[in-house]
Amino acid sequence: xxxxNQKSPLNDIYALFESHxxxxxxxxxxxxxxxxSRIRHFNLQPxxxxxxxxxxxxxxxGAICIIHFGQSEIHTDLFFxxxxxxxxxxxxxxxxxxxxERNDKRKASLSFSDTEFTLEEGIxxxxxxLVAIFNNELHPLLAGLTWITAEFDxxxxx
Amino acid sequence: xxxxxxxxxxxxxxxxxGRNMDAVKPFADALGKQGIEVETFSGSKISKAANxxxxxxxxxxxxxxxxxxxxxxxxxxxxxxxxEGIMNKGGTVADIGNPFDAGKSVFYEMEKSxxxxxxx
Numbered sequence: 001x002x003x004x005n006q007k008s009p010l011n012d013i014y015a016l017f018e019s020h021x022x023x024x025x026x027x028x029x030x031x032x033x034x035x036x037s038r039i040r041h042f043n044l045q046p047x048x049x050x051x052x053x054x055x056x057x058x059x060x061x062g063a064i065c066i067i068h069f070g071q072s073e074i075h076t077d078l079f080f081x082x083x084x085x086x087x088x089x090x091x092x093x094x095x096x097x098x099x100x101e102r103n104d105k106r107k108a109s110l111s112f113s114d115t116e117f118t119l120e121e122g123i124x125x126x127x128x129x130l131v132a133i134f135n136n137e138l139h140p141l142l143a144g145l146t147w148i149t150a151e152f153d154x155x156x157x158x
Numbered sequence: 159x160x161x162x163x164x165x166x167x168x169x170x171x172x173x174x175x176g177r178n179m180d181a182v183k184p185f186a187d188a189l190g191k192q193g194i195e196v197e198t199f200s201g202s203k204i205s206k207a208a209n210x211x212x213x214x215x216x217x218x219x220x221x222x223x224x225x226x227x228x229x230x231x232x233x234x235x236x237x238x239x240x241x242e243g244i245m246n247k248g249g250t251v252a253d254i255g256n257p258f259d260a261g262k263s264v265f266y267e268m269e270k271s272x273x274x275x276x277x278x
């Protein structure tokens with residue numbers, strides 16, 4: 001995968017997401033040490049054209065949280081976020097897997113269609129869900145007190 | 159729950175397949191508790207690259223990757239390689255079928271095709 005930091009036509013939307021996230025993260029019990037953002041372009045087989053998303057790398061005391069946000073190249077009304085946690089020598093934890101394993105319906109709130117929500121509403125919803133999960137369930141992981149694993153969520157494909 | 163059919167192998171390893179991984183896992187766990195060496199296509203059997211790419215792809219398709227795209231994913235080719243490896247090793251395969259009467263899965267269809275050939 002190629003990681004570049006080029007400008008994008010979606011810059012305004014990325015900026016909206018990033019500013020909402022920065023505001024939301026002020027409410028966290030475990031504060032981030034640093035937040036870095038970049039635009040990521042990469043090839044995703046078997047799709048023929050390159051994909052793009054905003055990537056935020058958020059460093060917490062006990063984990064690095066990688067947050068992707070973008071617009072689907074396939075269903076252009078669809079906006080999504082993908083969140084994973086990493087710590088050296090541990091298997092990455094995907095937030096989607098974590099929620100699916102617990103039958104937590106908030107997984108659906110991590111993406112939205114702009115036919116149902118405005119960008120502002122959809123992004124606000126994503127950030128609210130992230131802040132709630134980070135504060136109420138994952139704060140021990142973010143603080144470095146524990147690690148959590150979750151089974152791969154097959155989403156019904158298998 | 160019981161296996162719908164079993165392909166006997168030449169060693170003590172048992173691979174468990176089925177239409178729904180939510181059913182495969184507890185079945186495999188139950189066999190494991192009996193001291194049987196069990197494997198499923200999950201966990202460390204899936205590479206990080208396949209895992210990450212599949213999540214990216216599924217997200218972009220809104221959770222509904224079409225079958226013609228699925229069969230060209232790294233996840234599909236790793237699943238295929240896993241089944242072929244089981245067959246080459248002469249492992250026993252337990253197929254739990256489709257306990258939840260779910261729709262067709264190209265992954266499960268591929269597994270059955272390699273293991274049982276044309277027998278449905």
